[in-house]
Amino acid sequence: MVGLLTNADTPSLQRLHSLVQPELWQQKQWQKMVQLGLPGPKDDAWKYTSLVEFEQLPLQTAACRSDDTISYESLSLNLDSYRLVFLDGRLLIRCSDWIPKVDVTPLSKLSDIERHGLRKGIKPDAFTYLSDATATSGVWLDVEPNNVINKPIYLLHISSGIKGEVCSYRHHVNLGHLSECEVIEHHISLEQGGGVTFSRLTCDVGDGARFYHTKLIEESSTQHHFSHNDLAISRDACAFSNTFLLSGLLCRHQTSSHLTGENGQVEINSLSTPEHKQTFDTRTYTCHQASHCRSEQQHKTLATEQSNGVFEGMIYVTPDAIKTDGQMDCHGLLLSKQAQINSKPQLEIYADDVKCSHGATTGQIDPLQIDYMRARGISKSKAIQMLTLAFASDVALKIRHPLVRQYVCDTLENRLAREKQND
Numbered sequence: 001m002v003g004l005l006t007n008a009d010t011p012s013l014q015r016l017h018s019l020v021q022p023e024l025w026q027q028k029q030w031q032k033m034v035q036l037g038l039p040g041p042k043d044d045a046w047k048y049t050s051l052v053e054f055e056q057l058p059l060q061t062a063a064c065r066s067d068d069t070i071s072y073e074s075l076s077l078n079l080d081s082y083r084l085v086f087l088d089g090r091l092l093i094r095c096s097d098w099i100p101k102v103d104v105t106p107l108s109k110l111s112d113i114e115r116h117g118l119r120k121g122i123k124p125d126a127f128t129y130l131s132d133a134t135a136t137s138g139v140w141l142d143v144e145p146n147n148v149i150n151k152p153i154y155l156l157h158i159s160s161g162i163k164g165e166v167c168s169y170r171h172h173v174n175l176g177h178l179s180e181c182e183v184i185e186h187h188i189s190l191e192q193g194g195g196v197t198f199s200r201l202t203c204d205v206g207d208g209a210r211f212y213h214t215k216l217i218e219e220s221s222t223q224h225h226f227s228h229n230d231l232a233i234s235r236d237a238c239a240f241s242n243t244f245l246l247s248g249l250l251c252r253h254q255t256s257s258h259l260t261g262e263n264g265q266v267e268i269n270s271l272s273t274p275e276h277k278q279t280f281d282t283r284t285y286t287c288h289q290a291s292h293c294r295s296e297q298q299h300k301t302l303a304t305e306q307s308n309g310v311f312e313g314m315i316y317v318t319p320d321a322i323k324t325d326g327q328m329d330c331h332g333l334l335l336s337k338q339a340q341i342n343s344k345p346q347l348e349i350y351a352d353d354v355k356c357s358h359g360a361t362t363g364q365i366d367p368l369q370i371d372y373m374r375a376r377g378i379s380k381s382k383a384i385q386m387l388t389l390a391f392a393s394d395v396a397l398k399i400r401h402p403l404v405r406q407y408v409c410d411t412l413e414n415r416l417a418r419e420k421q422n423d
Contacts, residue, residue: 012038012055013033013034013037013038015055015059016033016038016059016130016134018059018060018061019059019060019061019133019134019166019168020133020134021133021134021135021136023115024115025115025116025118025119025132026132026133026134026135027133028119029119029129029130029132029133030129030130030133032124032129033126033129033130033133036125036126036129037126038051038055038126039051039125039126045125045283045312047342048279048281048308048310048340048342049250049252049279049281049308049310050250050279051250053224053249053250054196054224054250057163057164057194057196057224058163058164059164059166059196060164060165060166061089061134061136061165061166061168062088062089062136062159062160062162062165062166062167062195063088063162063165064088064090065087065088065160067087067092067095070087070158072085072095072156072158075156075158075188076154076156076186077154077156077184077186077403077404077407078403079152079154079184079401079403079404080151081097081151081152081153081154081184082097082098082099082102082149082151082152082153082154083095083096083097083154083156084096084097084104084139084153084154084155084156085156085158086137086155086156086157086158086167086169087158087160088158088159088160088165088167089136089137089159089166089167089168089169090136090137091106091107091137091138091139099141099149099153101143101144101147101149102141102142102143102144102149102153102181103140103141103142103144104139104140104141104142105139105140105142106137106138106139106140107135107136107137107138107139107140107170108137110140114140114172117172118132118170118172118202119132120202120230121202121228121230121256122230122231122232122256122257122258122285122287123254123256123285123287124228125228125254127198127226127228127252128200128228130198130226131168131169131170131198131199131200131226131227131228132170132200134166134168134198135168135169135170135198135200136167136168136169137168137169137170138169138170138171138172139155139171139172140171140172140174141153141171141172141173141174141181141183142174142176143173143174143175143176143179143181143209144176144179145176145177145178145179145206146176146177146178146179147176147179147180148179148180148181149179149180149181149182152182152183152184152212152401153181153182153183153184154184154186155171155183155184155185155186156186156188157169157185157186157187157188157197157199158188158189158190159187159188159189159190159195159197159219159223160189160190160192160195161189161190161191161192161193161194161195161219161220161222161223162192162193162195163192163193163194163195163222164193164194164195164196165195165196166195166196166197166198167195167196167197167198168197168198168199169197169198169199169200170200171185171199171200171201171202172201172202172203172204173201173202173203173204173211174203174204174206175203175204175205175206175209175210175211175237176206176209177206177207177208177209177234178206178207178208178209179206179209179210180209180210180211180212181209181210181211181212182211182212182213182214182400182401183201183203183211183212183213183214184213184214184215184216184401184404185199185201185213185214185215185216186215186216186218187199187215187216187217187218187219187225188218188219189218189219189220189223189248190220191220191221191222192220193222194220194222194223194224194249195223195224196223196224196225196226197219197223197224197225197226197227198226198227199225199226199227199228200227200228200229201213201215201227201229201230202229202230202231202232203229203230203231203232203239204232204234205231205232205233205234205237205238205239206234206237207234207235207236207237207261208235208236208237209234209237209238210237210238210239210240211231211237211238211239211240212240212400213229213231213239213240213241213242214241214242214243214244214399214400214401214404215227215229215241215242215243215244215253216244216246216404216408217243217244217245217246217247217248217251217253218246218247218248219247219248219249219251220247220248220249221247221248221249221276221278222249223248223249224248224249224250224251225248225250225251225252225253226252226253227252227253227254228253228254228255228256229241229243229253229254229255229256230255230256230257230258231255231256231257231258231266232257232258232260233257233258233259233260233261233264233265233266233293234260234261234264235260235261235262235263235264235290236261236262236263236264237261237264237265238264238265238266238267239257239265239266239267240266240267240398240400241255241257241266241267241268241269242268242269242270242395242398242399243255243268243269243270243271243282244270244271244273244395244396244408245270245271245272245273245274245280245282246273246408246411247273247278248278248280249278249279250278250279250280250281251272251278251279251280251281252279252280252281252282252283253270253281253282253283254282254283254284254285255268255270255283255284255285256284256285256286256287257284257285257286257287257295258286258287258289259286259287259288259289259290259293259295259321260289260290261290262290262291262292262293263292263293264290264293264294265293265294265295266286266293266294266295266296267295267296267297267398268284268286268295268296268297269297269298269299269395269398270282270284270298270299270300270311270395271299271300271301271302271392271395271396272299272300272301272302272303272309272311273301273302273303273304273392273412273415274301274302274303274304274307274308274309274339275303275304275305275307275419276305276306276307277305277306277307277308278307278308279307279308279309279310280301280307280308280309280310281309281310281311282299282301282310282311282312283311283312283313284297284299284312284313284314284328285313285314285316286313286314286315286316286326286328287316287318288315288316288317288318288321288324288326288351288354289318289320289321290320290321291320291321291322291323291324292322292323292324293321293323293324293325294324294325294326295315295324295325295326295327295328296326296327297313297327297328297329297330298329298330298394298395298398299311299313299328299329299330299331299395300330300331300332300333300391300392300394300395301330301331301332301333301341301343302332302333302335302388302391302392303332303333303334303335303336303339303340303341304335304336304339304419305336305338305339306336306338306339307339307340308339308340308341308342309332309339309340309341309342310341310342310343311330311332311341311342311343311344311345311360312343312344312345312346313328313330313344313345313346313358314346314347314348315328315346315347315348315349315356315358316348317347317348317349317350317351317354317356318350318351319350319351320351321351321354322351322352322353322354323353323354324351324354324355324356325354325355325356326347326354326355326356326357327356327357327358328345328347328357328358328359329345329358329359329360330343330345330358330359330360330361331360331361331362331391332360332361332362332363333362333363333364333365333388333391334362334363334364335364335365335384335388341362343360343362344360345358345359345360346358365384365387365388369383369387370383370384370387373386373387385416385417388416389412389413389416392412393409393412396408396409396412397409
């Protein structure tokens with residue numbers, strides 16, 4: 001029996017109840033979700049992110065459809081990679097590649113021990129538990145120790161975007177010691193009505209291993225996207241994660257990281273580009289639990305028209321984490337008077353002998369920079385376009401894979417050129 005509704009305030013939870021999967025570990029995650037309840041406007045973490053439209057959707061698990069009419073090649077990035085394709089919450093094995101030196105186990109085939117491992121979270125919230133409880137597909141990727149995967153693993157998720165249909169994914173990457181792997185996570189939804197995507201990816205980075213991660217969110221203008229990724233970093237290990245919220249109606253993504261071994265390193269970057277009346281919400285939580293670890297973060301938001309950009313980040317340093325080096329910077333650029341950006345970087349330090357800092361800026365383009373460029377024969381609109389692209393590309397250039405890096409830069413440039421034409 002699926003997790004019981006024990007919370008008295010459950011009108012919204014009853015709508016979600018039908019999405020919960022029957023596996024025991026998912027029932028337990030649902031019970032945790034019920035205990036927390038859906039967040040509301042009085043919850044500080046959701047103060048600037050409204051769930052009103054989400055709560056009005058007629059939610060249902062995405063239906064099984066024929067994949068014969070989907071052109072995967074036209075939707076896929078042109079990468080030399082090991083590609084795993086997911087359509088409407090299901091893994092398409094015939095469209096996916098075999099990956100050497102990696103054990104790939106579908107979500108439905110996991111052992112009880114592996115399923116128990118999926119229940120762990122670094123900084124879970126209600127939507128973390130909801131993503132777990134409703135996941136219909138995903139993979140467990142086990143990278144053998146002392147191996148370098150020679151091509152990136154490309155997780156392509158396609159949603160038909162039918163109104164109210166939910167696609168929910170749960171992935172896990174386990175990197176053996178001294179291994180190396182790159183994962184590119186790509187979410188696309190077709191322009192059909194406005195569904196919901198739940199996504200969760202966790203990674204255990206073994207001793208001395210290196211993990212490279214890029215996430216691209218390119219949902220339709222009517223799609224909701226909620227995701228939460230976890231990075232557990234062991235001794236002498238490194239993890240690099242870049243997230244790009246490029247399109248969607250409401251996109252909320254959190255990256256949580258936990259440095260558990262000495263000399264660990266994590267780098268987390270993000271770029272959000274809301275437009276129209278979209279809301280893009282980016283969050284991070286980094287816990288330094290071991291000594292001599294380093295974390296570095298850069299987050300940027302580019303807001304146009306009547307859009308809403310949100311960032312909240314926390315660097316948490318435990319008493320044992322001496323010699324910690326933690327840095328977090330967030331910057332927002334407003335391109336209209338109606339747009340808004342709310343940023344909240346935070347530090348919580350319980351150790352001596354650490355070096356931690358955070359900073360936040362939000363504003364419009366400096367008119368002196370525009371005047372400088374106009375004095376050299378550049379039109380005002382072109383100057384704004386160039387300065388905006390330079391602001392956004394700073395994060396895009398951190399992407400490890402050159403073709404993905406170029407794709408994001410081209411996407412930003414095309415979007416700014418389109419906005420220039422509409423002015």
